[in-house]
């Protein structure tokens with residue numbers, strides 16, 4: 001058993017996201033699509049011990065060598081560190097030999113102290129910290145229950161993570177206060193040495209209301225402009241230094257690999273989202289009775305995964321609207337997220353951010369080719385340095401393109 005290594009296996013269940021304390025949260029971000037306690041949670045109820053152990057046991061039994069847990073909230077740290085000590089204990093107790101265990105946690109960062117940071121480091125948790133940029137941008141929307149800005153407490157939590165050398169990334173919600181400030185955001189993240197950043201457009205609908213259209217606080221044009229602006233900052237003469245999830249995904253496709261984000265994949269991953277009480281759904285955006293698969297405290301994991309509602313859900317993404325079928329960017333976008341295809345008249349159309357994606361795909365294409373070429377050159381050089389023999393000219397290329405080596409990466413050998 002080992003914690004947090006990179007998965008290479010294809011398990012029956014890609015990952016499970018568990019809402020550790022339901023909607024309890026100590027922040028009152030005005031755009032939150034889930035929590036309704038206004039930053040003043042009353043009673044904290046975390047996952048029941050028996051349900052936790054039952055699920056972990058069953059998950060380990062179907063694991064095929066790899067399991068992935070994502071702990072979310074509300075604010076999951078409100079469950080207390082002893083809850084997470086129990087989690088890692090149960091994972092270790094029930095993991096078959098040689099199982100890779102991945103844990104990530106999405107937190108607002110305000111409760112992280114030295115003890116949490118060293119726990120995350122010890123068990124290789126990947127910590128996603130929500131931060132909307134420098135103080136003015138963050139505190140415009142992300143406030144404590146008292147109404148005070150959360151920036152200083154978040155940054156204090158990040159300092160603990162840095163001191164403990166724990167892995168973390170930054171999740172930034174895009175809204176009216178930061179959408180036009182791509183350069184300022186990037187400057188701030190680089191000054192702070194944040195190596196991994198993800199941007200998500202701010203939702204203006206509740207995830208539980210699956211019959212309402214997915215609408216957002218920013219327009220497709222604003223998001224498209226933002227992506228182009230942040231691409232300029234990311235590009236760095238063809239040698240990007242900061243990892244930005246959207247461009248990492250795009251680059252992966254240019255390198256003949258798969259994107260990481262579910263919305264950029266051909267199908268939605270086989271994923272479970274669990275409410276604190278064990279109710280199971282196929283996705284965080286489909287938390288509705290229509291898609292309730294059962295409850296992990298009562299039903300077997302196998303029953304949940306073979307429930308026909310799961311199949312119905314997985315039919316959604318590949319059922320592309322006509323414009324996607326002939327779209328030149330389908331290999332990059334795969335029609336986006338089906339939740340964002342729901343329109344106000346309850347019909348399906350192209351995803352809300354279709355035009356934003358097209359805008360940045362066009363804008364970035366030539367420079368993305370340069371970045372991909374630079375990455376390939378570096379990989380080839382590393383292989384040569386490691387004594388790896390290059391393929392014959394008519395053999396398959398080493399980059400996975402399935403093209404002949406001479407038609408793909410061989411010309412890059414003359415790069416010096």
Ligand code: SF4
Pocket residue numbers: 262263264267268269283284285317336337338339
């Ligand atoms: S519905 Fe959207 S968010 Fe959910 S798994 Fe599919 S692409 Fe991802």
Ligand code: SF4
Pocket residue numbers: 323324325327328329330333334335336350351353354355357358
């Ligand atoms: S860019 Fe638009 S049309 Fe093209 S695949 Fe994506 S959502 Fe469909």
